Amino acid sequence: MSIITPVTRLESPAVKADALDARRLRDDFPIFAQSVNGHRLVYLDSAASSQKPRAVLDAMRDAYETGYANVHRGVHTLSQRATEAFEGARRKVARFINAASADEIVFVRGATEAINLVASTFGRSLRAGDEVVLSELEHHANIVPWQMLREERGIVLKIAPIDDTGTLSLDRFAALLSPRTRMVAMTHASNALGTITPIAEIIRLAHDAGALVLVDGCQAVPHAPVDVQAIGADFYAFSSHKLYGPTGIGVLWGRAAELNALPPYQGGGEMILSVTWERTTYKKAPHRFEAGTPPIVEAIGLGAAIDYLQGIGLGPIQAHEQGLLAYATQRLSALPRLRIVGTAERKAAIVSFVLEGVHPHDIGTILDQKGVAIRAGHHCAQPLMHRLGLPATARVSFGLYNTMDDIDKLVDGLHMVMELFD
């Protein structure tokens, strides 16, 4: 297992195209054994969901076959085994993002639930006129829960703007902060454009204004080492399924003091100390927020995904993906009538683009016939698309298993698109 070095920035210091052997790593992913529409699968949609290595599938199968029972309940051997594996996964997650303690790791259904959890529990302390600051880059998951809170409590939402390259302006962000700012909820890396936000600076400014900060880290954790203490966040959310782990589980990290200051989220078993008809008392975090039987095997799968990633090293993964990003940017820029949308200096391995005269949906269908899977649409970021004056974009996003050859296949496919629509 590699050691996580604290970093406050996501960009890679040196881009090396041969940082890891992606061609060999592809073999770790059973999905690539098949062909799609008669072609080798070129999967360029990892930002929507990544494929799963055999290590994850094996760990989950093994858990069901040899170590499965409910957790935290039984005195019997299997329950102890399951509890150990489940809590072991929590410790792995804690080490992965350098949390101070495993008690700061709350298992949820995904980043969406993590954000909803904070919005609805922290939200109970908000009054009419209190302010929450978001950014134009946000995914719907980090917009709608706050809008619901606005309807419920009369809070004010302020939106930090980007420029035409998709870069967030720190100055204009800072100008939005006020004594009424209670929370800043901000993405670490944009799922639609790839923009990496200056999150450590944002957090510093927000803290100076007396606000807490929730970071949507979905598109950050799969691509680079993340240290929640180094960036100074209060809450950090991400999904397992974008991190090579199973669906149905995600993580809310929060500083222990902040988590334990929140009221419970859902009520039920597992989250209580004692229940009487008169009065119920609650456990501390993380169990306070985990009512009901948790996604036990999914947690074990997530732990296996983290082991797998750390076996390769997030540093080499980051360098490899930055190499892919540079090559894709270069090849796509060379195509006539193609415009890359989102050209911030610091980007995760995501390239959004539009092709003059061809709707992204049509691009997606045609590429799919060549075995090239991309995303076309608004990427659950409609306010961002409005800001950019676009109904939709085509988006390619990379994972550790992608190769330069995948990008060549993409470009070949785009030539076919242009030929058809010429």
Next chain:
Amino acid sequence: MPNDLRELYQKVILDHGRTPRNFRRPAHPTCRAEGNNPMCGDALSVFLVLDDRGVIEDAAFEGQGCAISLASASLMTETLKGMTRAEAERLFEAFHSLCTHTDAEPALPEGSADPLTRLSVFAGVRAFPIRAKCATLPWQTMKAALAGEAEARSN
């Protein structure tokens, strides 16, 4: 070029997708409706002008979408002119079945062969079930407009 793609993107579709006909807003529409595909963000408005006898005098649309949905809206507005409300509703059913029917041959209802023949260029979407919605969205919207609904119901 794979055959399925040639079937999907026939010349007529590419032509109407690139330069859609009746892409405008009539001054005094009798009815109108909005159609949205939340999956891809396609959004269009369909406008109909009906005369006293319920005959469609004018049909037009505005909005944005992929080649399939724009071409479908374009050909639909051309086809609808001169039809009665009942004829338009029958053609909706026939077109819907043309785009979603899984049998090899499209089901052509009696008496609607003529207008549907021209629309049969859309039969290629059956090989792309996820794209069938692109072709049917303008029609769903037209049907909603006729029914006096503001928005097409998502199916």
